[in-house]
Amino acid sequence: MRGGIIVTQDAERRRLSGDVLVEGGRIAAVGTTDGSADDVLDCTGCAVLPGFINLHNHVANTLLRGVADDMPLEEMLPKAASIDAKLTRRDVQIGALLGCVEMIRSGTTSFQDLFYWEDEVARAVRESGMRGFLSWVTLDESKTTQQGSPLKNADAFVAKQKGDPLVTPSVGVQGVYAASEETFRKAKEIADRHDVRMHMHLSETRGEVEGHRAATGLRPIDWLEKIGLLGPRVTAAHCVWTTMNELRSLARHDVSVAHCPVSNMKLASGGVAPVPEMLQEGVVVGLGTDSPISNNAMDVFGDMKTAALLHKAARWDARAMPAQTVLDLATIGGARSLHLEAEIGSVEVGKRADLAVVSLRGAHTTPFYPESVISHLVYSCRGGDVQATVVDGQVLMADRIVRTVDEADVVSRAQETARELFEA
Numbered sequence: 001m002r003g004g005i006i007v008t009q010d011a012e013r014r015r016l017s018g019d020v021l022v023e024g025g026r027i028a029a030v031g032t033t034d035g036s037a038d039d040v041l042d043c044t045g046c047a048v049l050p051g052f053i054n055l056h057n058h059v060a061n062t063l064l065r066g067v068a069d070d071m072p073l074e075e076m077l078p079k080a081a082s083i084d085a086k087l088t089r090r091d092v093q094i095g096a097l098l099g100c101v102e103m104i105r106s107g108t109t110s111f112q113d114l115f116y117w118e119d120e121v122a123r124a125v126r127e128s129g130m131r132g133f134l135s136w137v138t139l140d141e142s143k144t145t146q147q148g149s150p151l152k153n154a155d156a157f158v159a160k161q162k163g164d165p166l167v168t169p170s171v172g173v174q175g176v177y178a179a180s181e182e183t184f185r186k187a188k189e190i191a192d193r194h195d196v197r198m199h200m201h202l203s204e205t206r207g208e209v210e211g212h213r214a215a216t217g218l219r220p221i222d223w224l225e226k227i228g229l230l231g232p233r234v235t236a237a238h239c240v241w242t243t244m245n246e247l248r249s250l251a252r253h254d255v256s257v258a259h260c261p262v263s264n265m266k267l268a269s270g271g272v273a274p275v276p277e278m279l280q281e282g283v284v285v286g287l288g289t290d291s292p293i294s295n296n297a298m299d300v301f302g303d304m305k306t307a308a309l310l311h312k313a314a315r316w317d318a319r320a321m322p323a324q325t326v327l328d329l330a331t332i333g334g335a336r337s338l339h340l341e342a343e344i345g346s347v348e349v350g351k352r353a354d355l356a357v358v359s360l361r362g363a364h365t366t367p368f369y370p371e372s373v374i375s376h377l378v379y380s381c382r383g384g385d386v387q388a389t390v391v392d393g394q395v396l397m398a399d400r401i402v403r404t405v406d407e408a409d410v411v412s413r414a415q416e417t418a419r420e421l422f423e424a
């Protein structure tokens with residue numbers, strides 16, 4: 001990758017001019033390189049940054065994009081579930097592939113997904129070349145549309161997919177409103193036995209928190225602490241309705257949080273996730289789009305800008321959530337959440353070559369100076385500015401053309417699949 005402004009996201013948050021040399025899937029040199037490469041990407045006028053890590057997604061729900069807008073979560077979930085019940089394995093695969101194409105186009109290189117039939121999502125991940133952290137969702141059998149036992153399905157999925165370079169399996173839990181103490185404990189037992197991560201929704205809405213307190217006497221985070229579920233394996237999505245005590249408990253147990261500002265705002269979850277306090281208390285936070293039903297895009301640029309604006313607006317404080325902090329969430333924060341900060345999340349020698357090349361030559365990013373690159377990435381850029389995306393050294397997109405899959409074919413298959421789904 002020749003001649004860009006390298007936004008390293010290393011410990012000093014250095015920005016360098018020059019090249020990034022990739023060898024054998026890893027970054028071999030940053031800045032001045034004298035090595036030659038077989039495949040040279042011209043990055044003149046571009047920022048080269050670590051690819052985004054979308055920490056919370058339900059990628060196959062691309063097929064349901066636009067079907068449940070302008071309604072709260074409590075109405076959206078049953079509406080989505082009625083269509084969801086009709087999905088076939090093939091539908092999940094094409095939906096996931098469509099989502100992967102959208103993410104590649106907007107500079108995301110890794111995503112953490114929560115869904116059933118994650119083996120179909122895994123297929124899409126491998127076909128597209130992305131890095132997938134795939135959590136098979138578990139919940140009480142009485143509340144699922146899954147075939148078979150969600151716990152057994154998750155166990156089998158993890159056992160089968162472990163050890164893959166691009167697909168990392170884990171155990172998901174839908175949330176306290178859909179999983180009993182026994183389900184949570186069994187999910188944890190599976191994760192412990194396989195030594196994999198856990199991924200769940202947590203304290204997303206006031207209704208969830210109040211309902212759980214009415215049923216158990218405890219708020220969800222306090223309850224999970226009591227039943228021994230909190231720990232470094234866990235990524236919790238949302239955590240909007242949390243007290244300072246609960247935040248300290250997340251920090252104490254090394255639970256990381258996926259902040260999903262667009263989804264929270266669109267579903268009017270109310271309140272604002274206390275992200276500045278989380279960071280202050282030492283909670284590791286990453287950024288997630290959440291489902292294409294509740295976002296509706298999977299363009300992390302949109303979520304970065306929204307994260308910056310939401311916290312400023314809510315606190316009457318223009319200094320809240322500065323651009324650098326927001327970019328940290330979308331890159332190294334996500335990596336730390338997954339305990340993979342030694343492998344991904346920054347552009348440093350020895351790390352996996354997961355990179356995004358973002359043009360700064362558009363009308364909407366002019367003028368730009370090396371000093372303004374972080375601001376431009378958060379406030380001015382959009383997914384369409386991404387010129388190239390690289391995962392594990394493989395070029396997934398160059399000159400805005402996706403190389404790993406036939407994009408036009410994926411789009412038309414997804415359109416056809418959705419048409420059949422809604423006509424049926």
Ligand SMILES: [Zn+2]
Pocket residue numbers: 056057058114201237290291
């Ligand atoms: Zn979600």
